Amino acid sequence: MSLFARIRDDMNSVMERDPAARSRLEIFLCYPGLWAVWIHRVSHQLWRRRWRLTARLLSQIGRFFTGVDIHPGALIGRRLFIDHATGVVIGETAIVGSDVTMYQGVTLGGTGKGHGKRHPTVCDGVFIGNNANVLGNVTVGENSRVGAGSVVLADVPPNSTVVGVPAHIVYRNGERVLITDPHDVKDPLSDALIALSGRVEELEKQLGGEARSMEPFTVEEAERAAYREELERRQYVSMGEGI
Ligand SMILES: CC(C)(COP(=O)(O)OP(=O)(O)OC[C@H]1O[C@@H](n2cnc3c(N)ncnc32)[C@H](O)[C@@H]1OP(=O)(O)O)[C@@H](O)C(=O)NCCC(=O)NCCS
Secondary structure, eight states: OOHHHHHHHHHHHHHHHOTTOOOHHHHHHHOHHHHHHHHHHHHHHHHHTTOHHHHHHHHHHHHHHHSEEEOTTOEEOTTOEESSOTTEEEOTTOEEOSSOEEOTTOEEEOOSSOOSSOSOEEOTTOEEOTTOEEESSOEEOTTOEEOTTOEEOSOBOTTEEEETTTTEEEEETTEEOOOOSGGGOOSTTHHHHHHHHHHHHHHHHHHGGGSOOSOTTHHHHHHHHHHHHHHHHHTOOOTTSOO
């Protein structure tokens, strides 16, 4: 694919993904996230030809103008769209597939512990919300979504949505995933939660027949469903759709 065909391809994909984009001229002139990708393509070629210092220098010039710091060694696929640009960091051994969208403040970084492949692999069609961090040699599967402000420390399966710190799955293949076992809460407080849930079980046993037999979270899930229906009826604006 020629250089100009690729640029046109990038601009068309922004037109499709950003409802705020009005024309290709506007996209060419006003989208620093695209400039960052274009500069990266040149710096990556220099890196591969072992012009390492020149490549680093060019990527730093790109960072100065766009606020996006992509290491020239990173492998970036087609049609990456970095919306709002500022504060995005993509590490040296990161791999980003095609048709990936990310917002400002996203970091695809290392954990500071390893050598070799130490940055994430982000597969095709992934969406990463603003200020999310994906850390270490983890893989975000195809078409998955990472919520704004999340910290991803483990592999994310394809077609999933993850949120939180550390991130956990809330949707998989279109189905809502609820955490009902405290062992699945992978954060520093999980030991306290496990101990607490053990104690609750013990107390429920002591109460015998009086203990509530309902599935955990049933009531909460029903309340949430009713609340969502209410919001839909009132036609609130949904987050994550090209704001
Ligand atoms: C992750 C995201 C894509 C999920 O959207 P969705 O599929 O519509 O999911 P829902 O809104 O149904 O949320 C599912 C659950 O995750 C929670 N959740 C959603 N996003 C979250 C986030 N970023 N952090 C923590 N929890 C989040 C919701 O509260 C909800 O929990 P509940 O059912 O217990 O109330 C979206 O919330 C998001 O973060 N988008 C990024 C937007 C963005 O970066 N905008 C930048 C504009 S400049």
